[in-house]
Amino acid sequence: MVSIRRTRPYLSPQIRRLGYQLELATQPQHILEEIVWAKETEVQGLREHLPLHELQKQVLSAPVPQDFLGALQAPPQPGLIGEVKKASPSKGIIRADFDPVAIAQSYEKAGARCISVLTDAQFFQGSWDYLSQIRQAVSLPLLCKEFIIYPYQIYLARCRGASAVLLIAAILSDQDLHYFNRIIHALGMVALVEVHTLGELARVLGMAGVNLIGINNRNLENFTTDLSTTESLLAQKFPEIQKRGIVMVSESGIHTPEDVMRVKKAGVQGILVGESLMKQADIELAVQNLLREVK
Numbered sequence: 001m002v003s004i005r006r007t008r009p010y011l012s013p014q015i016r017r018l019g020y021q022l023e024l025a026t027q028p029q030h031i032l033e034e035i036v037w038a039k040e041t042e043v044q045g046l047r048e049h050l051p052l053h054e055l056q057k058q059v060l061s062a063p064v065p066q067d068f069l070g071a072l073q074a075p076p077q078p079g080l081i082g083e084v085k086k087a088s089p090s091k092g093i094i095r096a097d098f099d100p101v102a103i104a105q106s107y108e109k110a111g112a113r114c115i116s117v118l119t120d121a122q123f124f125q126g127s128w129d130y131l132s133q134i135r136q137a138v139s140l141p142l143l144c145k146e147f148i149i150y151p152y153q154i155y156l157a158r159c160r161g162a163s164a165v166l167l168i169a170a171i172l173s174d175q176d177l178h179y180f181n182r183i184i185h186a187l188g189m190v191a192l193v194e195v196h197t198l199g200e201l202a203r204v205l206g207m208a209g210v211n212l213i214g215i216n217n218r219n220l221e222n223f224t225t226d227l228s229t230t231e232s233l234l235a236q237k238f239p240e241i242q243k244r245g246i247v248m249v250s251e252s253g254i255h256t257p258e259d260v261m262r263v264k265k266a267g268v269q270g271i272l273v274g275e276s277l278m279k280q281a282d283i284e285l286a287v288q289n290l291l292r293e294v295k
């Protein structure tokens with residue numbers, strides 16, 4: 001289980017000088033913590049550029065969100081959420097020749113149900129502009145793939161054309177998860193609530209109003225992916241998930257048609273795939289090949 005400190009601990013220079021161990025306490029324990037600390041500064045900058053009350057006015061004229069959940073519920077399953085991903089902290093640059101709009105159009109042509117757009121610039125070389133550019137070029141529902149720590153980012157996602165917003169259970173308290181989920185729903189979108197562990201899944205299932213959960217197969221401490229995360233979590237909570245009609249998505253580390261069938265068998269209705277598709281020259285062909293057993 002990863003633990004997250006929302007902000008970098010502050011130690012005065014005098015205290016720091018007392019020892020290396022104290023200096024170490026101010027370093028991030030893992031990548032998720034590093035990203036969250038960077039987001040504090042980033043969101044502050046966004047707010048200075050465009051205050052929340054202005055953003056809230058813009059929401060009134062933003063495009064109406066599409067039915068992200070419905071797109072994943074349609075047969076055949078699992079439906080693909082194709083990710084527009086240039087780089088990652090684990091792999092560096094994944095696709096040098098990167099045209100976000102052309103990639104999204106290829107996903108749409110190849111039969112993806114939804115598109116995930118990474119908006120983080122510092123760690124994934126994504127952009128909020130990609131979300132609006134892709135919104136204008138394709139008609140599929142879009143997921144804003146961000147590290148959400150403030151409602152501000154949710155309003156921004158809605159203004160830029162998202163139909164769904166990622167909420168990562170590991171970085172949010174129960175109170176924030178519940179509150180952010182309510183804002184997302186009030187804005188006509190759906191939250192993809194992401195879990196990495198059984199403890200997080202139990203926390204999220206303890207909350208009312210969650211109807212879309214993603215199981216991320218990536219270990220955030222060493223970046224390895226293991227599809228048995230999806231299998232094991234679903235096996236332990238399947239009756240409850242099925243009874244509540246929650247749509248499940250397996251995220252990360254899906255490379256082959258066999259992987260797709262493996263997570264389908266575990267019980268998911270959707271898959272979120274980035275790297276394995278982004279590494280291939282012909283994305284349309286890559287999607288068709290990945291989904292070839294899905295009937």
Ligand SMILES: O=C(O)c1ccccc1NCC(=O)[C@H](O)[C@H](O)COP(=O)(O)O
Pocket residue numbers: 031032083085088089090091216218220223225251252253254272273274275276
């Ligand atoms: O992709 C990473 O290296 C990563 C590192 C730290 C936090 C999140 C990370 N990825 C975000 C994602 O969830 C993936 O982009 C998404 O599930 C697609 O995964 P993949 O198909 O393995 O690219």
